[in-house]
Amino acid sequence: MERMGSNRLDVARHKTRQVQVGTVVVGGSAPVSVQSMCTTRTTDVAGTLAQICELEQAGCEIIRVAVPDEAALDGFSAICDASPIPVVADIHFDHMLAIGAARRGAAALRINPGNIGSMERVDAVIDEAGNARIPIRIGVNAGSLDPKVAERGDLSLAQKLVASCESFVRHFEERGFGDIVLSAKAHSVPVTIQTYRMLSNCLPEYPLHVGVTEAGTLRQGTVKNCAAVGVLLEEGIGNTMRLSLTADPIEEVDVAWELLGALGMRRMRPELVSCPTCGRTQVNLIGMAEEVEVRLRDVRAPISVAVMGCVVNGPGEARDADIGIACGRGRGVIFAGGEPLRSVPEDDLVDELFNEIARRF
Amino acid sequence: MERMGSNRLDVARHKTRQVQVGTVVVGGSAPVSVQSMCTTRTTDVAGTLAQICELEQAGCEIIRVAVPDEAALDGFSAICDASPIPVVADIHFDHMLAIGAARRGAAALRINPGNIGSMERVDAVIDEAGNARIPIRIGVNAGSLDPKVAERGDLSLAQKLVASCESFVRHFEERGFGDIVLSAKAHSVPVTIQTYRMLSNCLPEYPLHVGVTEAGTLRQGTVKNCAAVGVLLEEGIGNTMRLSLTADPIEEVDVAWELLGALGMRRMRPELVSCPTCGRTQVNLIGMAEEVEVRLRDVRAPISVAVMGCVVNGPGEARDADIGIACGRGRGVIFAGGEPLRSVPEDDLVDELFNEIARRF
Numbered sequence: 186m187e188r189m190g191s192n193r194l195d196v197a198r199h200k201t202r203q204v205q206v207g208t209v210v211v212g213g214s215a216p217v218s219v220q221s222m223c224t225t226r227t228t229d230v231a232g233t234l235a236q237i238c239e240l241e242q243a244g245c246e247i248i249r250v251a252v253p254d255e256a257a258l259d260g261f262s263a264i265c266d267a268s269p270i271p272v273v274a275d276i277h278f279d280h281m282l283a284i285g286a287a288r289r290g291a292a293a294l295r296i297n298p299g300n301i302g303s304m305e306r307v308d309a310v311i312d313e314a315g316n317a318r319i320p321i322r323i324g325v326n327a328g329s330l331d332p333k334v335a336e337r338g339d340l341s342l343a344q345k346l347v348a349s350c351e352s353f354v355r356h357f358e359e360r361g362f363g364d365i366v367l368s369a370k371a372h373s374v375p376v377t378i379q380t381y382r383m384l385s386n387c388l389p390e391y392p393l394h395v396g397v398t399e400a401g402t403l404r405q406g407t408v409k410n411c412a413a414v415g416v417l418l419e420e421g422i423g424n425t426m427r428l429s430l431t432a433d434p435i436e437e438v439d440v441a442w443e444l445l446g447a448l449g450m451r452r453m454r455p456e457l458v459s460c461p462t463c464g465r466t467q468v469n470l471i472g473m474a475e476e477v478e479v480r481l482r483d484v485r486a487p488i489s490v491a492v493m494g495c496v497v498n499g500p501g502e503a504r505d506a507d508i509g510i511a512c513g514r515g516r517g518v519i520f521a522g523g524e525p526l527r528s529v530p531e532d533d534l535v536d537e538l539f540n541e542i543a544r545r546f
Numbered sequence: 547m548e549r550m551g552s553n554r555l556d557v558a559r560h561k562t563r564q565v566q567v568g569t570v571v572v573g574g575s576a577p578v579s580v581q582s583m584c585t586t587r588t589t590d591v592a593g594t595l596a597q598i599c600e601l602e603q604a605g606c607e608i609i610r611v612a613v614p615d616e617a618a619l620d621g622f623s624a625i626c627d628a629s630p631i632p633v634v635a636d637i638h639f640d641h642m643l644a645i646g647a648a649r650r651g652a653a654a655l656r657i658n659p660g661n662i663g664s665m666e667r668v669d670a671v672i673d674e675a676g677n678a679r680i681p682i683r684i685g686v687n688a689g690s691l692d693p694k695v696a697e698r699g700d701l702s703l704a705q706k707l708v709a710s711c712e713s714f715v716r717h718f719e720e721r722g723f724g725d726i727v728l729s730a731k732a733h734s735v736p737v738t739i740q741t742y743r744m745l746s747n748c749l750p751e752y753p754l755h756v757g758v759t760e761a762g763t764l765r766q767g768t769v770k771n772c773a774a775v776g777v778l779l780e781e782g783i784g785n786t787m788r789l790s791l792t793a794d795p796i797e798e799v800d801v802a803w804e805l806l807g808a809l810g811m812r813r814m815r816p817e818l819v820s821c822p823t824c825g826r827t828q829v830n831l832i833g834m835a836e837e838v839e840v841r842l843r844d845v846r847a848p849i850s851v852a853v854m855g856c857v858v859n860g861p862g863e864a865r866d867a868d869i870g871i872a873c874g875r876g877r878g879v880i881f882a883g884g885e886p887l888r889s890v891p892e893d894d895l896v897d898e899l900f901n902e903i904a905r906r907f
Contacts, residue, residue, distance in 0.1 A: 327865065342866075372819045372864070374808045378780065399854070399864065401818045402839050404768070408804040411769050412776035419739065419777050431820040431835045443769040447735045457762045458733045459792040474792045478763050492792075493760070503733070503760065504688065505703075
């Protein structure tokens with residue numbers, strides 16, 4: 186784990202086996218992938234596909250859809266056929282829906298063996314996934330633990346989640362099925378961190394799907410997911426992630442990419458470096474930074490762009506940004522690689538910055 | 547470091563000495579305090595005090611104001627006198643401003659010795675802070691390192707930041723001054739994590755002021771700060787924090803408290819636990835969760851409140867919430883401590899939830 190001398194986090198990812206979710210490799214040396222879940226009704230094929238395409242454009246790499254009933258299964262194959270990214274079927278309670286989804290082209294199944302009814306029914310799902318050569322995510326939640334461990338008063342919630350996973354994994358292994366991704370989500374950040382640390386320790390061979398569940402609305406959910414998943418990724422734990430937010434799923438994907446970028450693990454988009462304003466600032470820096478942020482959405486190059494408010498925190502401090510502006514009174518400077526390029530009137534600064542970006546990147 | 551069996555993060559905070567910033571203790575066994583910085587002109591005494599009061603209401607515990615010139619000093623004593631929280635003077639370049647601020651009632655000074663001009667001038671500031679019995683935050687930034695280390699090609703940025711701090715601290719110690727808080731901020735999350743880990747290791751006796759600088763607008767800045775500061779706090783590093791955002795400073799305070807709450811370290815407000823919506827949801831859960839979030843702003847009790855969309859993620863999964871609602875089709879259930887209280891029509895759910903909160907907490 187070499188950490189010095191770099192803005193990149195060169196964390197040795199814990200080595201797990203690899204599974205293949207459609208075209209996306211999860212685990213092993215594969216990059217941490219970004220997932221989300223449709224909020225549309227699965228029976229609304231056109232609406233679901235429209236949301237999947239929008240999410241794919243935002244950087245979503247694996248999509249999950251709920252299959253709550255037979256009616257949802259009807260549209261499911263059309264969704265799998267037309268989706269630009271692998272589709273995972275999310276199943277609860279009814280093992281026949283899991284079997285149906287596997288037969289209709291699911292790239293993976295997500296089940297919680299604790300709520301499927303019996304291990305015989307789980308076995309039927311395992312066998313069908315084996316036939317279809319697709320992985321299963323064992324997704325354990327606090328609300329549906331393995332009944333054998335749920336009532337044990339000697340275990341913490343994190344220990345119960347891990348014990349449930351372990352018990353289910355051993356069952357899958359005995360059935361000869363190892364194409365497994367594991368998740369055990371909680372809404373508490375400390376419980377999430379504890380649980381995944383233990384999972385990575387007890388079941389080191391299986392890729393982990395990380396995230397905080399029921400994390401809340403955009404603001405609180407962003408904080409909780411970034412704290413929990415940030416800690417885990419920084420330790421090398423986690424192979425694919427879904428950051429649950431009670432918000433448009435586009436936001437989940439945006440926050441996931443921001444987090445991967447912030448940790449220096451993967452960057453899909455430009456990074457904005459902007460200073461907090463203070464009593465020294467002579468220009469409307471918040472407005473300027475927001476304008477730059479919005480216009481950067483059209484830039485694909487993963488460059489870092491600085492918007493600095495004054496001489497104190499100017500080009501010097503943003504020396505490692507690829508390009509940026511530093512604002513004074515009425516005028517500002519465009520700089521690249523820490524060197525000033527030219528002075529520009531304040532009103533033209535943002536336009537000139539984007540001209541320069543278009544010219545260089 | 548006992549981590550099991552709790553939603554609280556019982557991390558042993560690295561033991562530092564304690565300093566006193568006005569009425570707020572920083573370091574040692576003191577809780578991690580929340581800071582922000584005014585965006586008003588310091589010459590605008592009324593405007594600055596209004597912002598300080600608003601920030602204090604939001605939970606800000608220490609406030610910093612820029613003192614960029616003599617004119618700013620004029621209003622500074624009135625601000626210190628009337629502020630409900632300790633006021634730190636932020637000084638660059640001119641040591642006479644630091645001396646002036648110390649004489650006018652600053653609760654602490656923040657200087658970067660690397661841009662004050664000479665170590666003789668730094669000494670004059672140290673001596674004045676000693677007379678005034680106030681601490682100094684040595685705030686090193688990438689843009690103004692100790693000149694002796696700035697140009698060394700053999701050091702990473704993190705190592706340069708730490709070497710600058712160390713060199714300045716040794717100078718302060720030789721002058722007989724130990725009332726120090728340290729910060730060494732970068733805009734990169736990995737550099738921030740590396741730097742503070744090394745600082746905590748090399749200079750373990752001094753309290754650390756943590757945060758990411760130039761973190762960007764609300765969204766990106768929240769992600770970067772929560773990832774970096776989340777990792778550090780979870781390791782027991784950090785005694786006071788300012789999460790810089792290019793946004794209204796109220797947001798900095800809100801995000802800081804969300805982070806402390808998420809980590810189970812300190813909670814000032816209610817926590818909202820809400821599930822992501824999915825194809826199973828029968829009600830407008832996003833709208834409902836947002837309404838609950840807004841109305842929770844008026845609740846002071848640090849309770850956890852769940853808003854769950856369906857039977858799968860209902861009361862079972864939110865068992866440890868103090869109170870909550872689980873929504874079905876047209877009706878929902880209010881539950882407390884994992885037990886259902888009563889069924890309520892959908893339209894009355896949120897009102898009934900808040901009636902129950904008012905009754906119980």
